[in-house]
Amino acid sequence: MSVITYREALNRALDEELARDDSVFLMGEEVAEYDGAYKVSKGLLAKYGARRVVDTPITELGFTGLGVGAAMVGLRPVIEWMTHNFALLALDQVVNEAAKLRSMSGGQFKVPIVFRGPNGPAEYLGAQHSQALASYWAHVPGLKVVAPATPADAYGLLKSAIRDDDPVVVLEAEMAYSWKGEVPDEEYLTPIGKADLKRLGTDVSIITFGKPLKMVLEAADALAAEGVSAEVLDLRTVRPLDEAAIRETARKTGRVVVVDESWPVASVGSHVAHLAARDAFDRLDAPVELVSGEDVPMPYNHGLELAAQPSVAKIVAAARRALYKES
Amino acid sequence: MADKTNPKPSAQAPLAAPGRLGGLGKAELLELLRRMQLIRSFEERAGQMYGLRKIGGFCHLYNGQEAVGVGAISALDLSTDYVLTGYRDHGHALACGMDPKAIMAELFGKASGSSRGKGGSMHLFDAERHFLGGNGIVGAQIPVATGVAFAQAYRGRAAGEGAKPTGATLCFFGDGAIHQGAFHESLNLARIWKLPAVYVVENNQWGMGTSWKRVSSLEEFHRMADSYGMVGVDVDGMDLLAVREVVAAARKRALDEGIPTLIEAETYRYKGHSMSDPQKYRSREEVDEYRSRDPIVVLKDRMAEAGLVAEAEWEAIVKETDALVDESVAFAEAGAEPAPGALYEDIYAMELQP
Numbered sequence: 016m017s018v019i020t021y022r023e024a025l026n027r028a029l030d031e032e033l034a035r036d037d038s039v040f041l042m043g044e045e046v047a048e049y050d051g052a053y054k055v056s057k058g059l060l061a062k063y064g065a066r067r068v069v070d071t072p073i074t075e076l077g078f079t080g081l082g083v084g085a086a087m088v089g090l091r092p093v094i095e096w097m098t099h100n101f102a103l104l105a106l107d108q109v110v111n112e113a114a115k116l117r118s119m120s121g122g123q124f125k126v127p128i129v130f131r132g133p134n135g136p137a138e139y140l141g142a143q144h145s146q147a148l149a150s151y152w153a154h155v156p157g158l159k160v161v162a163p164a165t166p167a168d169a170y171g172l173l174k175s176a177i178r179d180d181d182p183v184v185v186l187e188a189e190m191a192y193s194w195k196g197e198v199p200d201e202e203y204l205t206p207i208g209k210a211d212l213k214r215l216g217t218d219v220s221i222i223t224f225g226k227p228l229k230m231v232l233e234a235a236d237a238l239a240a241e242g243v244s245a246e247v248l249d250l251r252t253v254r255p256l257d258e259a260a261i262r263e264t265a266r267k268t269g270r271v272v273v274v275d276e277s278w279p280v281a282s283v284g285s286h287v288a289h290l291a292a293r294d295a296f297d298r299l300d301a302p303v304e305l306v307s308g309e310d311v312p313m314p315y316n317h318g319l320e321l322a323a324q325p326s327v328a329k330i331v332a333a334a335r336r337a338l339y340k341e342s
Numbered sequence: 343m344a345d346k347t348n349p350k351p352s353a354q355a356p357l358a359a360p361g362r363l364g365g366l367g368k369a370e371l372l373e374l375l376r377r378m379q380l381i382r383s384f385e386e387r388a389g390q391m392y393g394l395r396k397i398g399g400f401c402h403l404y405n406g407q408e409a410v411g412v413g414a415i416s417a418l419d420l421s422t423d424y425v426l427t428g429y430r431d432h433g434h435a436l437a438c439g440m441d442p443k444a445i446m447a448e449l450f451g452k453a454s455g456s457s458r459g460k461g462g463s464m465h466l467f468d469a470e471r472h473f474l475g476g477n478g479i480v481g482a483q484i485p486v487a488t489g490v491a492f493a494q495a496y497r498g499r500a501a502g503e504g505a506k507p508t509g510a511t512l513c514f515f516g517d518g519a520i521h522q523g524a525f526h527e528s529l530n531l532a533r534i535w536k537l538p539a540v541y542v543v544e545n546n547q548w549g550m551g552t553s554w555k556r557v558s559s560l561e562e563f564h565r566m567a568d569s570y571g572m573v574g575v576d577v578d579g580m581d582l583l584a585v586r587e588v589v590a591a592a593r594k595r596a597l598d599e600g601i602p603t604l605i606e607a608e609t610y611r612y613k614g615h616s617m618s619d620p621q622k623y624r625s626r627e628e629v630d631e632y633r634s635r636d637p638i639v640v641l642k643d644r645m646a647e648a649g650l651v652a653e654a655e656w657e658a659i660v661k662e663t664d665a666l667v668d669e670s671v672a673f674a675e676a677g678a679e680p681a682p683g684a685l686y687e688d689i690y691a692m693e694l695q696p
């Protein structure tokens with residue numbers, strides 16, 4: 016077991032998969048000579064050379080689509096988007112090509128490609144650079160979408176994504192790159208589609224994915240201090256969702272808070288809330304709560320920016336509402 | 343079909359008449375020099391304020407590129423023309439005459455900022471001065487600028503097919519942005535519809551840590567104009583008068599003939615890509631080489647040679663612009679934070695409160 020950062024965990028996964036399989040290559044803006052805009056690919060150019068670790072011009076649509084074509088004929092591209100905000104330029108190639116080729120070809124083609132990069136707000140970056148876009152990808156049949164919240168899952172899910180025979184979108188987070196956590200030294204894969212019960216509890220279930228997990232665990236501590244036992248479910252994969260795990264925890268506690276940093280309308284969080292309501296209806300003691308990002312473009316001002324995002328206080332307040340506790 | 347003319351105007355300004363340079367008199371030249379110095383001083387201070395954490399996030403400084411923004415915008419008539427740019431926008435905003443106080447307050451995220459603290463460094467706008475931003479998505483301003491030019495042609499043609507557009511649109515972007523599909527799509531649109539657009543690629547040699555040469559199929563960006571039957575011109579971006587001259591010609595061509603132009607301005611950014619860039623990819627010597635062709639010094643020396651600026655006048659400019667920047671910092675400091683309710687403001691024409 017080693018304690019490493021989320022960034023190092025991703026780097027280790029890339030390093031091992033590049034070493035294991037020559038059909039794997041990494042491509043994106045600043046991934047090679049600059050060692051990655053966020054240093055996730057540090058040292059990989061030096062180790063694997065410019066055939067395997069490829070710097071691109073700023074052409075998101077072009078190099079994303081190029082990856083799809085390379086995957087159709089047997090390569091396993093890892094396409095780095097400098098951030099998911101810029102992946103909006105590549106939406107067509109992901110949604111109309113990568114996600115649909117298997118189906119449109121009647122199963123003749125597979126597209127084993129990984130699209131990865133930081134998603135969601137960081138700090139002081141304003142409206143165009145602070146978007147949590149999970150639902151853009153999660154909406155699309157044919158894609159898989161993972162959202163690791165810890166270094167151990169960053170490593171295990173990225174390795175699974177690279178070996179998967181379908182297109183997988185990885186939602187990383189700029190703020191999480193420097194988070195540390197224990198990662199086993201031996202090689203392992205984290206299964207796609209499997210949630211992780213982070214904390215057992217009896218009074219309320221808090222369900223989340225990706226970066227907000229840290230905040231949710233802090234909220235669970237705060238709730239424990241006031242005598243509330245919160246169960247915490249980390250979805251880890253947002254497509255396909257682990258519906259059984261959602262059902263189980265919702266039925267167990269009868270009170271559900273879903274936390275998703277995206278906008279509230281048509282989000283992964285709102286869908287999870289729907290699943291919990293549908294599958295635990297007869298056991299629920301309160302309406303399902305959704306703690307989301309505010310329904311606004313992200314403002315630059317830091318106070319407003321913080322107010323626009325989920326917080327420990329908002330999660331605690333939602334749990335109290337679900338428990339009909341005075342706040 | 344489209345004409346393939348690709349004239350290369352001389353990089354030199356027309357022969358100086360006595361008391362004039364590049365067709366400009368002393369007062370005008372002093373004002374151009376002053377605008378460049380105001381940008382330099384503003385950016386230095388913005389860098390300091392970033393260090394003091396008064397400014398956060400991405401902050402891209404324009405030092406070294408002043409001649410491009412000031413020279414190009416000085417060739418416009420902002421009562422009818424428009425300007426758009428990317429995220430390295432402080433210089434263009436100031437060159438359009440935007441209030442440095444409102445800009446600094448915006449960088450501080452204050453309610454008194456130009457976007458009420460919601461935009462930040464990358465998103466400066468000034469509707470009155472026809473400055474349409476301030477865009478954080480590399481290349482995104484290029485189709486938008488093309489649309490502004492479309493509106494100018496559209497309004498003009500209301501007077502009859504072939505009538506002149508109501509103005510021209512100037513669009514700035516970097517050497518990194520030029521490979522985006524949006525650029526290539528826009529040029530074609532501008533040409534087929536004869537839009538009054540002037541595209542200026544500020545080739546400052548680096549797109550983040552990537553040398554422009556490593557990611558471009560052509561070493562002369564202005565030749566990309568050939569693919570679209572437009573006029574392509576290259577110009578020394580460290581020479582304000584040269585930039586002004588080619589932009590003035592391009593603007594005239596846009597207005598009179600409906601032929602868009604792609605201008606490649608060779609320039610350099612002195613600072614890192616943003617405040618968090620350690621700049622390991624380039625050498626000190628390279629930076630120094632460009633600093634030796636500093637656009638402010640180049641213009642000032644030429645003016646001094648022609649007897650158009652005395653040392654005391656230059657010192658007065660430095661003093662005045664520094665004071666204005668001091669005032670801007672004080673204004674930004676004193677400004678109030680946006681009210682919490684501002685979160686839901688300015689999202690729709692009619693406010694939808696949650």
Ligand SMILES: Cc1ncc(C[n+]2csc(CCOP(=O)(O)OP(=O)(O)O)c2C)c(N)n1
Nearest residue numbers: 101430478479480516517518519548549550
């Ligand atoms: C679509 C998109 N992709 C990537 C980025 C990240 N990014 C910001 S600036 C930049 C480099 C742009 O360089 P250039 O166009 O040369 O402009 P300069 O910074 O030199 O002014 C990159 C890759 C972005 N903001 N938008």
